[in-house]
Amino acid sequence: MTSFSSLMRRTPAEMLGTVVDTPKHLGWVMLTALGIGATIGAGIFAMPGIIARKAGPAGILSFVITGLVIIMVAICYERFSRVVKHGCSAYSYVYHSIGELVAWIVAFGLFLEYSFGSSAVSIAWAEYLKKAVGFSLPEFWSGPSLVNGQYHFGINLIAVGVITVVTLILILGGVKKSALLNFLLVCLKLTLLTIFLVAGLKHINPANWFPFAPTGVKGILEGAALAVFPYVGFDALYTFARESRSAKDTTAATYWCVGIVAFLYVTVMAVATGLAPAFINGVPNERFAGSEAAAPLAMLLCDAGETWTGKLIALGAVLGIFNVLLVLCMGGPRIFRNMSEDGLLPPIFQKTHQGNPTFGILLNGLIVALIAGFVPFGEIANMMVLGTLVAFVFVAIGAFRLKLVPPLVSIAGGLGCAILALNLSPLVLQVYLITCPLGLLVYFAYGRKHSKLANLQSRNGEVQAVTP
Numbered sequence: 001m002t003s004f005s006s007l008m009r010r011t012p013a014e015m016l017g018t019v020v021d022t023p024k025h026l027g028w029v030m031l032t033a034l035g036i037g038a039t040i041g042a043g044i045f046a047m048p049g050i051i052a053r054k055a056g057p058a059g060i061l062s063f064v065i066t067g068l069v070i071i072m073v074a075i076c077y078e079r080f081s082r083v084v085k086h087g088c089s090a091y092s093y094v095y096h097s098i099g100e101l102v103a104w105i106v107a108f109g110l111f112l113e114y115s116f117g118s119s120a121v122s123i124a125w126a127e128y129l130k131k132a133v134g135f136s137l138p139e140f141w142s143g144p145s146l147v148n149g150q151y152h153f154g155i156n157l158i159a160v161g162v163i164t165v166v167t168l169i170l171i172l173g174g175v176k177k178s179a180l181l182n183f184l185l186v187c188l189k190l191t192l193l194t195i196f197l198v199a200g201l202k203h204i205n206p207a208n209w210f211p212f213a214p215t216g217v218k219g220i221l222e223g224a225a226l227a228v229f230p231y232v233g234f235d236a237l238y239t240f241a242r243e244s245r246s247a248k249d250t251t252a253a254t255y256w257c258v259g260i261v262a263f264l265y266v267t268v269m270a271v272a273t274g275l276a277p278a279f280i281n282g283v284p285n286e287r288f289a290g291s292e293a294a295a296p297l298a299m300l301l302c303d304a305g306e307t308w309t310g311k312l313i314a315l316g317a318v319l320g321i322f323n324v325l326l327v328l329c330m331g332g333p334r335i336f337r338n339m340s341e342d343g344l345l346p347p348i349f350q351k352t353h354q355g356n357p358t359f360g361i362l363l364n365g366l367i368v369a370l371i372a373g374f375v376p377f378g379e380i381a382n383m384m385v386l387g388t389l390v391a392f393v394f395v396a397i398g399a400f401r402l403k404l405v406p407p408l409v410s411i412a413g414g415l416g417c418a419i420l421a422l423n424l425s426p427l428v429l430q431v432y433l434i435t436c437p438l439g440l441l442v443y444f445a446y447g448r449k450h451s452k453l454a455n456l457q458s459r460n461g462e463v464q465a466v467t468p
Contacts, residue, residue, distance in 0.1 A: 008098070009099060025243060026245060032260075036260060038236040053288045054223040055213065055278075059223045063227050063265040063269055064262075080395065091338060106394050118325055128321060132311060143159065159372035164369060167365030170329055178326055186320075189316070192312070206274065208278075221420070225420040227265070239330070298317065329365065337352070344447035386432050389417045390421070400414070
C-alpha cells in the first residue's frame with residue numbers, strides 16, 4: 001500500500017463505530033430537543049450582539065444566508081445517517097466517503113467546534129447570571145478582555161465554575177436523565193423567547209433599522225460566517241444519531257431542528273436590532289459590543305423600560321443556556337469515543353458510565369474550562385465557527401462523491417460554507433493553520449499505527465483501500 005493510499009483508506013459503513021450495546025432510546029422529539037438545546041441559547045441568547053456589530057440590522061440577512069447553506073448541509077447529513085448507521089457525526093461520514101486523514105482533520109475541527117463552543121456559551125452564561133442576580137465581580141475575576149486591540153489578562157471565575165459543574169453532572173449522571181432535563185429546559189427557552197418577542201415588539205423603533213446595511217455586503221457575509229455558531233446544535237444532534245430509535249426519527253429531528261432554529265434566529269435578530277441602533281455615529285453600540293454582547297437580549301429589554309421582563313429573560317437564560325453546555329459537553333466526547341473504536345485514539349476514550357464516555361468528558365471539561373477562563377468571548381466564537389465550517393465542507397464533498405444527494409445540493413452546501421469560512425477573521429485562519437498540524441501530530445504518532453482498518457487490511461493482505 002502506498003503512503004498516500006494508506007492515508008486515504010476508507011472504511012465500510014458497517015465497520016464504523018460498531019458497538020452492539022449502544023442503546024436505541026431517543027425518538028424524534030428528544031433528538032429535536034437535543035439539537036435545539038444546543039442552539040437556542042448558544043445562538044439566540046449570546047450571538048445577536050456580535051453579529052449586529054458586524055452587519056448592523058442586516059444581520060437578519062446574515063441569518064437567512066446561513067440558514068439556506070445549513071439546509072443544504074443538513075440534507076447531506078441526513079442521507080449519510082441512513083448509510084453510516086453506526087457512525088457519529090461528520091467524522092464518521094467523512095471517514096466512510098473520503099478517507100482516514102481527512103476524517104481526522106474533520107474530527108479536529110469538531111473538537112474546536114465543541115470545545116470553543118462550550119467555552120463561549122459558558123461565558124455568555126456567566127454574563128446572564130450577573131445580570132439576573134444583579135452582582136458583579138472584580139475585573140480580574142470577570143475574565144480577559146480586548147480593549148482597543150490590547151489583551152488584558154483575567155480569569156472568568158464563573159465560566160470555569162459552571163463548566164466544572166456540568167462535567168461532574170455528566171460523569172456522575174446518565175444519558176436518559178440528561179436528555180429529559182434538556183427537553184424541559186428547551187420548553188422553558190421557547191417560552192422565554194416568545195416573551196421576548198411579545199415584549200420587544202411594543203418598543204421597536206423602525207428608524208433603528210436604517211441604515212439597514214451600514215457595513216455593506218462584506219459585513220453581511222462576516223455576520224453570516226459568525227451565524228454558523230448557533231447551528232452547532234445541528235451537528236450535535238448527529239453525535240446522538242446512533243442512539244436514535246429509527247432513521248425516520250433522525251430525519252424528522254433534522255428538519256424540525258433546522259426549521260425552528262432558523263425561524264427564531266431571524267425573528268429575534270429583527271426585534272433586537274429594532275430595539276436599539278446597532279451603530280451610533282458610525283461606532284458600534286455598547287449593547288452590541290464588548291462583554292455586553294454576550295447577554296444583549298435582557299439588556300435591550302431593560303433599556304426599553306421592560307425591567308422585570310428583562311430580568312426574567314436573564315434568569316431564564318441562566319437556566320436555559322445551562323442545558324446548551326450539557327449537550328455540547330456530551331457531543332465532543334462521543335466523537336472521541338468513535339475515534340477510539342476505530343483505533344485512532346487510545347481505548348480509554350471508550351469507557352462509559354450510564355452511556356456517557358467518562359474520560360472524554362473529563363478531558364473535554366478541562367480543556368473547555370481553560371479556554372473559557374483565559375480567552376475573550378469574541379475570539380472564542382470565531383474559532384468555534386471555523387471548526388464547524390471545515391466539517392460541513394467535507395461532509396458536502398463526501399455526499400457529492402458518493403452521490404447521496406443531487407449535485408447542486410452538495411455543491412451549494414460545500415461552496416457556501418467555504419465562502420463563509422473565508423469571511424472569518426484572518427487571525428482565526430492563522431490560528432487554525434497552526435493548531436491543525438499539531439492535531440495531525442497525534443494522528444501520525446498514534447492513530448495511523450493503531451488504525452483498526454489499517455490492521456485489518458494488513459492481516460488480509462489487501463493492497464488497495466477498502467471502498468464502500
